Amino acid sequence: MAFDPQFLLNGVIVGSTIALAAIGLTLIFGILDFINFAHGEYLTLGAYAALVANVALGLPFVVAAVVAIPITVALALALDRVVFYPLRREGAGALSLLITSFGLSIILRNAVEMVWSSDPRRFDVGGAEAMAIAGVRITAVQIAIVVVSLVLMIAIHLLLTRTTLGVTMRATASNRSLALSSGVNTERIVTWTWVIGAGLTAIAGVLIGLNTVVRPSMGFGLLLVMFAAVILGGIGDPYGAMLGGLSIGIAQEVSVAFISASYKPAVAFTIMVVLLLWKPEGLRGADT
Amino acid sequence: MLEQLSFMTSVATVAGIYAVLALGLNIHWGETGLLNFGHVAFFAVGAYTTAILTIPSPTATQAYSFGFGLPVVVGIVGGCIAAGLVAVLLGIPTLQLDEEYLAIVSIGLAEILRHVMMNENWLTGGVAGLYGIDRPLRGVIPPEAYDFFYLGLVVLAVGLCYAYSRRLKQSPFGRVLRSIRDDEEASIALGKHTFRYRMQAFVVGGVMAGLAGALWAHYATALTPTAFGANITFLTWVGLIVGGSGNSKGAILGAGLIIAFREATRYLPDLYGLGDIIPTLRLILVGALVIVTIRYRPDGLLPERDISYAEYCKRVEYGGE
Amino acid sequence: MSDDGLLEVRDLNKYFGGVTAVDGFDMTVERNSITGLIGPNGAGKTTVFRTISGFHDPDGGKVVFDGEEITGKPVYEIVEAGITRTFQEARTFPEMTVFENLLVGKTGHRGEKLLPTTAGPKAYAEDERAAVEHADQLLGYMELAEKRDQRADRLAVGERKLLEIARALMTNPDLILLDEPMAGLPSDLTTDIVDYIERIREERDQTFLIVEHDMDTIMNICDSITVMEAGQTIASGTPEEVRNDERVVEAYLGEESA
Numbered sequence A: 001m002a003f004d005p006q007f008l009l010n011g012v013i014v015g016s017t018i019a020l021a022a023i024g025l026t027l028i029f030g031i032l033d034f035i036n037f038a039h040g041e042y043l044t045l046g047a048y049a050a051l052v053a054n055v056a057l058g059l060p061f062v063v064a065a066v067v068a069i070p071i072t073v074a075l076a077l078a079l080d081r082v083v084f085y086p087l088r089r090e091g092a093g094a095l096s097l098l099i100t101s102f103g104l105s106i107i108l109r110n111a112v113e114m115v116w117s118s119d120p121r122r123f124d125v126g127g128a129e130a131m132a133i134a135g136v137r138i139t140a141v142q143i144a145i146v147v148v149s150l151v152l153m154i155a156i157h158l159l160l161t162r163t164t165l166g167v168t169m170r171a172t173a174s175n176r177s178l179a180l181s182s183g184v185n186t187e188r189i190v191t192w193t194w195v196i197g198a199g200l201t202a203i204a205g206v207l208i209g210l211n212t213v214v215r216p217s218m219g220f221g222l223l224l225v226m227f228a229a230v231i232l233g234g235i236g237d238p239y240g241a242m243l244g245g246l247s248i249g250i251a252q253e254v255s256v257a258f259i260s261a262s263y264k265p266a267v268a269f270t271i272m273v274v275l276l277l278w279k280p281e282g283l284r285g286a287d288t
Numbered sequence B: 001m002l003e004q005l006s007f008m009t010s011v012a013t014v015a016g017i018y019a020v021l022a023l024g025l026n027i028h029w030g031e032t033g034l035l036n037f038g039h040v041a042f043f044a045v046g047a048y049t050t051a052i053l054t055i056p057s058p059t060a061t062q063a064y065s066f067g068f069g070l071p072v073v074v075g076i077v078g079g080c081i082a083a084g085l086v087a088v089l090l091g092i093p094t095l096q097l098d099e100e101y102l103a104i105v106s107i108g109l110a111e112i113l114r115h116v117m118m119n120e121n122w123l124t125g126g127v128a129g130l131y132g133i134d135r136p137l138r139g140v141i142p143p144e145a146y147d148f149f150y151l152g153l154v155v156l157a158v159g160l161c162y163a164y165s166r167r168l169k170q171s172p173f174g175r176v177l178r179s180i181r182d183d184e185e186a187s188i189a190l191g192k193h194t195f196r197y198r199m200q201a202f203v204v205g206g207v208m209a210g211l212a213g214a215l216w217a218h219y220a221t222a223l224t225p226t227a228f229g230a231n232i233t234f235l236t237w238v239g240l241i242v243g244g245s246g247n248s249k250g251a252i253l254g255a256g257l258i259i260a261f262r263e264a265t266r267y268l269p270d271l272y273g274l275g276d277i278i279p280t281l282r283l284i285l286v287g288a289l290v291i292v293t294i295r296y297r298p299d300g301l302l303p304e305r306d307i308s309y310a311e312y313c314k315r316v317e318y319g320g321e
Numbered sequence C: 001m002s003d004d005g006l007l008e009v010r011d012l013n014k015y016f017g018g019v020t021a022v023d024g025f026d027m028t029v030e031r032n033s034i035t036g037l038i039g040p041n042g043a044g045k046t047t048v049f050r051t052i053s054g055f056h057d058p059d060g061g062k063v064v065f066d067g068e069e070i071t072g073k074p075v076y077e078i079v080e081a082g083i084t085r086t087f088q089e090a091r092t093f094p095e096m097t098v099f100e101n102l103l104v105g106k107t108g109h110r111g112e113k114l115l116p117t118t119a120g121p122k123a124y125a126e127d128e129r130a131a132v133e134h135a136d137q138l139l140g141y142m143e144l145a146e147k148r149d150q151r152a153d154r155l156a157v158g159e160r161k162l163l164e165i166a167r168a169l170m171t172n173p174d175l176i177l178l179d180e181p182m183a184g185l186p187s188d189l190t191t192d193i194v195d196y197i198e199r200i201r202e203e204r205d206q207t208f209l210i211v212e213h214d215m216d217t218i219m220n221i222c223d224s225i226t227v228m229e230a231g232q233t234i235a236s237g238t239p240e241e242v243r244n245d246e247r248v249v250e251a252y253l254g255e256e257s258a
């Protein structure tokens, strides 16, 4: 059958939002040396922060989206202080941190559901009329999603290559043994990692909510996809996460042409497992 | 009075099933250090396998296409075997890598299985699920005593899993598992084929979870995908961590406490009119419990017990110095 | 092969991405000797150890042990062949007791298989008794008896290093590879460890290959020394010969005194 470019386009839209969230996840994994299972909930929180500003307070959508960033970042930093920092200080292992984040994920997800119920919600924004460009349907909102994602990825690239902070972050993230042992002022880097990671993830949440709906389980549902993107790109590698996110998004959407749409997550999962079997040494960093 | 007794019986049965789940997870995490975040996958596979093996063949109106009408015993054994096979398949790509990979892949598998349960109507009956699952010795045990009988079966299963866990714990095999948990590379350096051990431990724990699933299926008599969410994994983890990972008694105690807490809070809505928020509030509290336990009492209520030199000497009838 | 040492390493290579860690390295370890492997930091000593013991696959060259090629074999086969290594950073099993740490070292134990375990303690009683006896003997030997019921994470660094050596002995190796066994220890403990190594060699017919930074100790204890720099062998011979070798003085001893 002829390939429908519409699937590819959908893949780029979904993939670019996943990529944003995956950058945050991979940086946190690389620098704090643990997998944050609550990462999906930061995405959800970002979406709800914008939703409240937009729908409840009546702010214009763009303003609401921007306001969501500092709110999510502040929450992430507060949670780090209260939940993760004490463990870090006591030198608790990565597995204690991981299990703790698992607990945190449940708390946040259910707190969101308690406040806003599990009903799906939508942003109050126009631009939903599809136009046809070169044979594919796309809305103004979707164009905006892709443009914002690309701009942010370029911004992250500049940050990681042009600033001392970014260079240090990249070095720390790519070398797990260096993570917390070297002489650099690690707590400062940790803070900036949360700021950047949670900020990007909040935007990803807003964009995903814009493209679909906002609901309490949205972040948790994307966790698997984000993990797959991180593993595909190599842990701690922000560029890998971008590429991984885009590839997984595209693979998922294109798969709809062949298999039931309800198996989209299975596509990400399969890619991840095949990769683990085929190239595990690449994923563990260097051969140890 | 009778009503209360029957309520207690049902709570105890569910607690027992969770105890079996927790004992399985204890072999994974407590003994071997395997981060299994998809425990519900084994539970679900055990439950659905025994259901499919034992229900009668479908009539034209039913969504599913398989039902073998086999005896319950065959179903339960089949459920355990299927869960063990899932462990092997899940272990192959993950158990040679760092612990975190198993966490990621297992949570993913559990999620995918849920989609399979919802969408593959021919196998699982889809969202409507499978129902009319047989109960063992239904015709033989008088109906008014049946719940006690089933509780007895569950207690027997807990006892068997406990006895086996203990046997493992005290064996040189269990010692190697703990060494892998503590420092895999050092264990490799002593010539242990650690992948093989991890796989065996993973299968043993998975089979226990499969058994728990099978017991659940014949207790509930109907299965729907909504009953197999990530919360089952989560509650089992909480039970194990609070009870004391690395200690089988702790696993049972923790599972009992968590289920008691859940059932006790079921009745709060009527008391205070908090109906809507209770399910979420309960999970929030349980999540907080995990964080607090990890921080302030990482060894749980019943910490792991070391086997002393004297015990070793006594066991092998060795005089020592 | 011309010489017939217990261990022969020939033209060994190991790369990590672009980094060449071991670059055509050669060495021979004679039976029943204490042989030293020295070289500046980053010379590739630990990588050589990891490659000999099966933790790394070499990118070239071969390792022959007791007449049998073991290049690239998995660790468990190499341990079975008779080589056991320790770690530079003294790795014990922190949440297990000292005595259990030792018991884990027993190799070929029937009770470490799942089937006999399932059958119950009787199925492996004999092996377990042998393990307990062996471990008990080593406890006495290494003067760790007082600490036998303590968890390993409670031990001081020196005790952990002793425990690690004792645990390696539990595998009944012909050759033990010790990676910096004295690093970070006070001098009295260093002397203790030297005594143990010499005694074990005498009484148990054991061969040692030791990486160590402490030059005095190494010159003192070793029958033969191989010096490496940047992944290559630059000298080998008796301590006397090595001490007077120009390249060694230049490459290593000079730096050491700086």
Ligand SMILES: Nc1ncnc2c1ncn2[C@@H]1O[C@H](COP(=O)(O)OP(=O)(O)O)[C@@H](O)[C@H]1O
Residues within 6 Å of the ligand: A286, A287, A288, C016, C019, C020, C021, C039, C040, C041, C042, C043, C044, C045, C046, C047, C048
């Ligand atoms: N796992 C690894 N990945 C990448 N490079 C490594 C790895 N292990 C060692 N190296 C590099 O190989 C070289 C030799 O290291 P090593 O064998 O540890 O030296 P030594 O023990 O003599 O100090 C060093 O340059 C080190 O950075």
Ligand SMILES: [Mg+2]
Residues within 6 Å of the ligand: C045, C046, C047, C088
């Ligand atoms: Mg070294």
